[in-house]
Amino acid sequence: MKKQSILANGILFENPTFVQLLGMCPTLAVTTTLQNGFGMGLSATAVLIMSNILVSALRKIIPDKVRIAAYVVIIATFVTIVQMVLQAFVPSLYASLGIFIPLIVVNCIILARAEAFASKNSVGKSALDGLGMGLGFTAALCVISTVREIIGQGTIWGISVVAAPLEPIAIIGMPPGGFIALGIIIATINAIVKKRGGNK
Secondary structure: OOHHHHHHHHHHHOOOOOOOOOOHHHHHHHOOOHHHHHHHHHHHHHHHHHHHHHHHHOOOOOOHHHHHHHHHHHHHHHHHHHHHHHHHHOHHHHHHHHHHOHHHHHOHHHHHHHHHHHOOOOHHHHHHHHHHHHHHHHHHHHHHHHHHHHHHHOEEOOEEOOOOOOOOOHHHHOHHHHHHHHHHHHHHHHHHHHHHHHHO
């Protein structure tokens, strides 16, 4: 598989959020603001890349019977590092994301890529796969966050963008709003893809 294909798979064709519908818990929970969505996306991307690299490097050493447990330990190590970095350098983001940073350990996107790709491919390809999936996840979180923050709060990255007479729709910033926004975005993407497929 070509390098460009590996990257494109994660960002577009196998996007973990919009195509595979993985990692829905953090997707719905942290996308109330663009800052939160972007921070979570970058954190998950860092863990994806580092864990994919190490799993790939150790793929011939890790016994088959304990591979899942080994992957979880590897992922947990990198999540702890990311958590400590955020707490030290971006404490406001760390406080805002809260429990969802340590919960990256059980994010099915990361474990799935370790099992499905990194354990079967070279270090270089695994790093690209982690980057592609991470960028796809980050892009999805940013799209959802942008929609929810603008409609729900009338701001983008904390800056007001809605004219005074227009009232934000508060429910979009609440948990039910996450489902509504995600559903509308996925439906829109599917409609565009179907239309383009029909025009070929």
